[in-house]
Amino acid sequence: MDSNQVKLYDTTLRDGTQGEDINFSVEDKILIAKKLDEIGIHYIEGGWPGSNPKDLQFFQEIQSIKLSNAKIVAFGSTCRPGLKPEEDSNIRALIDSGTQTVTLFGKSWDLHVTEALNINLEQNLKIIYDSIQYLKSHVSEVIFDAEHFFDGFKNNPQYSLETLKAAQEAKADWIVLCDTNGGTLAYEIQSIIKEVKRKISIPLGIHVHNDTEMAVANSILAVKEGVRLVQGTINGYGERCGNANLCSIIPTLKIKMGIDCISDEQLKKITEVSRFVSELANLPHSKSLPYVGESAFAHKGGVHVSAIRKTPLTYEHIQPERVGNRQRVLISDLSGESNILYKASEFGIDLESKDPNVRKILEQLKQLEHEGFQFEGAEGSFELLMKRALRKHKKFFELLGFRVIVEKKEEDSPPFSEATIMVRVGDQIEHTAAIGNGPVNALDNAIRKALEKFYPELKEVKLLDFKVRILSTKDGTGARTRVLIESGDGKSTWGTVGVSENIIQASWQALVDSIDYKLLKEEDKSESKS
Template identity: 60%
Template sequence: MGKIVVLDTTLRDGTQGEGISLSVEDKLKITVKLDALGIPYIEGGWPGSNPKDIEYFQRVQKLSLQQAKITAFSSTRRPGISVEEDSNIQELLKAGTPAVTLFGKSWDLHVVQALNTTLEENLAMIKDTVSFFKAAGREVIYDAEHFFDGYKSNSQYALTTIRAAADAGADWVVLCDTNGGMLPSEIGEIVTVAGENVSVPLGIHAHNDGDLAVANSLQAVASGAQMVQGTINGLGERCGNANLCSIIPNLELKMGDSCLPENNLSLLTETAHYVSELANLAQQSQQPFVGMSAFAHKGGIHVSAVTKNPATYEHMDPQLVGNKRRVLVSELSGVSNLKYKAQELNIELPLETPESREIIKRIKELEHKGFQYEGAEASLELLLRKALNQYQDYFQLESLKVIMEKRENMGITSEAMIKLKVGTETVHTAAEGNGPVNALDNALRKALEEFYPDIKNIHLSDYKVRVLDEKDATGATVRVLIETMDQESSWNTVGVHENIIEASWQALTDGITYALYKKDHQQSTQ
């Protein structure tokens, strides 16, 4: 068992991914989150490349971090000028970080064609820049860019570049698979050779263009690397960087290495989702270890086995990484699925009875029509409780009408008129919205707020439409998924119909009904 040092480059390399843009505030928040996770090095950006990163390095110094060391990133000096004359180097120095990450060229192709300089000058650029920052009292992490491609092209020169960095005083030499095309066998062989040529500890920086960044990083560690660089959720340019959310648990749980402080691994799932939220990206459901589906079970035979012994279909305890087991109820479900889900929802459900068989039959019929309860567990709970007569309807619809009007140069208006029965009273109201679904939502709330004031505290937070049977074109059935939130939690509901307004109404009313039921249930158990 060894200690493997993790350098997170989400805030630098991760932001080079398509569609990813983090504000300074976002970067500072993620820094605090990574520090709480226990990441020892956080690469915050390239201060010579943009004003945003300059501001980040100014403000990050004011954070009270627990243990993380902030590093700033830049290239070696440019050809033909001194370190003191290079503006990028001076900005890196002004960033004031205790550690710097310097990248230099290892591939003779890049030296000659990209830098338009000589192989000798490139070696001088590496030595001069590393020496400059060591003299300034900084820890130097040297990233040997394109090292593996360079080694395959000209092994002697590639090795000479990392020896130059080590001889100049670099604290770390990190071997980069910048194009992301290496195989694990190549990584292992070349890391071993590199370790024989330099006395400083080695690291690995892998990209995922061959879908092997995690495997390559683990192989590098097995071959002697002591630092792993990567990003949360594998964010990064092209196909992304090595995913730390997979690397860290594999190292800790499978390879016996230590990466994070004791007990911090359970914070991994929360951190992964937090970064996705700030990056305005949907968390990949099937992402290993931290995805919602990573420990989800759907097939009835699987669920039956998992309830007896989770090891039958799980490679580890999900709680170790802060995730949880999920059992899905669907057309593939059996009694085992329903039993597990009922227990999870604290529903007393008699099994192996006509009632339970009828519920399963009903769920399968609805899923055949297009309903999907895997991502709409509030609708599923309402379905189960209604079948067991465990709650009463809070309102009944008598009629609704939605009008959309478009006039030339006047924009579009939508209005919904609803007639509901609440208890013995009939309520007839109308409301406008920026679209028909928004108008429906506004009218429903307006009608119910007098009877259920707590509705003011909930709001619709997400709305998704999925077209089923695309061949039917505009007449196709649609599935609407709605996420509703209050001050404490969120829940998802589903509606399906050929008419998008009706599908939306189903999901909307389930969302409101679930909120009301949840409130009543909490009060009854207090």
């Protein structure tokens, strides 16, 4: 094997699903496998066919899927004590899975041999040898995962190395050194791998967990020491604190270390894959993930923004486009004039640095943030703020008044909410009412009902998220409240914000901004076509 060649082994579909709150259906696993294949993953561990019907079904269905790059891998354990490999149902399930690559894990820590398996050390060596030798007569490639290897080596280095020698003598194709408990530090990983390489000649792999926040670093340093198979999961999903995060490892190998483990075009898809997997896992995509997180190339401080407008390299370690991500500038009370100019350019607003409106917008922004507004998650509201300051904002309707009633008639019955609203559009007045699931929902329904006859495009708008934050708990029920709304129309999403001591008023502000933003974008679209 080329000394600069590194193979990527994904275990999201097996080890990743052992993470808390993660559960993939068979359909999910098929979709994820296709995405992993698209970005050039070499091995995809599909699951443990001997452990549950879902994994068995996955291996049956994946056989009809044509993959371009990846080998599907079945995972299982060495045969059980007291059984020959050919008598073990788990070993048989691995062969019956239909894959030509099997990963077999076995004990390499003497503590686990004597305490967990309750057998002697020699018996364990024979189990490893016999299991691998038997599988090699049925499949073309066997990977041996030396479970708890680093802990075992620190406790009894001679015996841990004996388990690797047993795997090597049985003709395993790879030996993977596992930090199963995730407690080994980087310098220990390096020194132990050096020792292993003196005794073992077949290619080595690395599998580490993140219990000391070292999984990515340990994987990278293992590669530096000559390891050529890196196991991990998308977004670092996995048991306890997770596994090594392939979304960090892959760009680091390729961009920082010059190892062409995948192509440039495949690397550009890694952010998309990261977010796709988190969506199927039904988990929020962490903004702070390196390389692929929404905040990975986000800039907030005015000094930073001023610098990146001149040279992005000043505060960005790579070009975000290389990993399919993008540069973002945030708006807050930490902003400077550069933030305003950057956002103006992003919004297509013609604004020069010497324009006095820049200072005016900045002062208004800082005052509003002082009052409790937050524009990081409400860029729709901020774009409207800028256009109002520049007198480029059209007033689509005028509120003449609204009333919200919450009535509870009986102790055990739910409250009844109704909103009545009066608006003027041009020279027409619309007066209507609507009920809803609570006062805010009733108000939302009423304003839509009043305006949709004038602006039918509002029927496309859906409220996607509604967040309420109490800004000062010392004021109790009279505290100022911030409402953040995320809206979408199937083509794009936008955030808006409102702040008031009255939650209905705060919600109204955010709802009106959401409607204004949609109508503004529709008008811009019409003007660009004409």
